Amino acid sequence: MKPIRISMGIWGNTNLVDRFNTKGFGEEVAVLDRIRQIGQIDGVDGIELHLPTEINDTNADDVARVLDDHNLQIVQLCGHTWTEKKYKHGALADSNPAVRQGAVDRVRAALDMGARFNVPISVLWPATDGNDFPLQADYLALYERYVQSCRRILDHVHANGYATKVCIEPKPFEPRTHIMMGNTAQALCIVNEIDDPSFGINLDVGHAMIASENVEDQLSLICRYGKLYHTHFNDNDQQCDADLPPGTINFLRLVQILYVLDQVGYDGWFGLDLFPYRDDPRKFIEISRDNLHKAAAVVDLMNENGARDLRAAGTGGPEMAILMRDCMGKVLAG
Numbered sequence: 536m537k538p539i540r541i542s543m544g545i546w547g548n549t550n551l552v553d554r555f556n557t558k559g560f561g562e563e564v565a566v567l568d569r570i571r572q573i574g575q576i577d578g579v580d581g582i583e584l585h586l587p588t589e590i591n592d593t594n595a596d597d598v599a600r601v602l603d604d605h606n607l608q609i610v611q612l613c614g615h616t617w618t619e620k621k622y623k624h625g626a627l628a629d630s631n632p633a634v635r636q637g638a639v640d641r642v643r644a645a646l647d648m649g650a651r652f653n654v655p656i657s658v659l660w661p662a663t664d665g666n667d668f669p670l671q672a673d674y675l676a677l678y679e680r681y682v683q684s685c686r687r688i689l690d691h692v693h694a695n696g697y698a699t700k701v702c703i704e705p706k707p708f709e710p711r712t713h714i715m716m717g718n719t720a721q722a723l724c725i726v727n728e729i730d731d732p733s734f735g736i737n738l739d740v741g742h743a744m745i746a747s748e749n750v751e752d753q754l755s756l757i758c759r760y761g762k763l764y765h766t767h768f769n770d771n772d773q774q775c776d777a778d779l780p781p782g783t784i785n786f787l788r789l790v791q792i793l794y795v796l797d798q799v800g801y802d803g804w805f806g807l808d809l810f811p812y813r814d815d816p817r818k819f820i821e822i823s824r825d826n827l828h829k830a831a832a833v834v835d836l837m838n839e840n841g842a843r844d845l846r847a848a849g850t851g852g853p854e855m856a857i858l859m860r861d862c863m864g865k866v867l868a869g
């Protein structure tokens with residue numbers, strides 16, 4: 536496989552609250568200290584964060600200095616459009632034009648800040664654009680407004696000559712009962728409608744899995760259109776978006792995903808979107824890093840032992856299962 540470049544979302548390196556314990560189980564960590572923590576971990580070369588909650592005009596110079604100190608770069612900078620009261624019913628697709636304008640302005644501000652740091656990716660997560668009650672929201676109108684907002688964001692990208700790729704990150708539910716465009720193919724449908732080289736997909740593996748997706752199919756479909764610009768890795772048991780380290784629940788599935796990424800020659804970043812509510816974030820990151828590298832080694836060993844031919848024929852299910860098992864055995868015994 537091509538070298539694996541790992542970035543960590545700094546939202547996971549602090550006290551995390553859940554709805555049953557709104558104080559969390561840990562201690563608050565300042566943004567600069569979170570970046571320093573990540574910078575001390577071998578094999579992690581980038582961070583991901585939100586504007587204005589984690590980076591803003593007040594701390595940007597300090598962030599730049601800490602990044603330099605630790606040889607880190609910002610890989611993904613996302614405008615926060617779901618943490619304020621005004622976004623309770625939606626953001627880029629909200630029915631209120633003033634709310635939509637605020638969300639577009641927020642994303643533009645994230646792109647402006649990103650340009651200063653040469654950030655390659657900016658994610659759009661339609662967290663609150665959706666419904667809880669049946670027929671609460673008019674999805675025809677939601678899609679129309681969402682597409683219009685995306686076009687305005689992309690106009691800003693092009694008017695300024697920014698290289699940043701804007702990516703939709705689909706998720707089926709949470710915080711809303713249903714989030715619009717909740718699965719990979721739906722997001723891809725909108726990306727293909729907008730048809731802009733600066734607009735693509737961030738596939739979050741955990742989100743795809745709670746949508747019961749066959750991730751190797753979805754990745755292949757995104758790549759058919761050349762729209763896979765970023766990835767978020769984590770793991771769950773397909774009950775909720777648990778955001779555990781990739782490969783800890785289902786290592787075989789991680790191999791499956793990396794196999795397809797190798798096949799398509801993916802050269803983007805491997806983002807970590809982790810929520811260590813009870814545990815040391817450093818352990819989450821180190822396990823994630825090691826599992827990604829071990830899964831990549833399994834992919835390479837499978838290909839050295841005939842996986843490509845087996846797969847091209849599509850007739851050797853048991854043989855592929857044995858090859859995968861044996862390669863995993865060798866690498867993990869390793």
Ligand SMILES: [Mn+2]
Pocket residue numbers: 704739767808
């Ligand atoms: Mn994510």
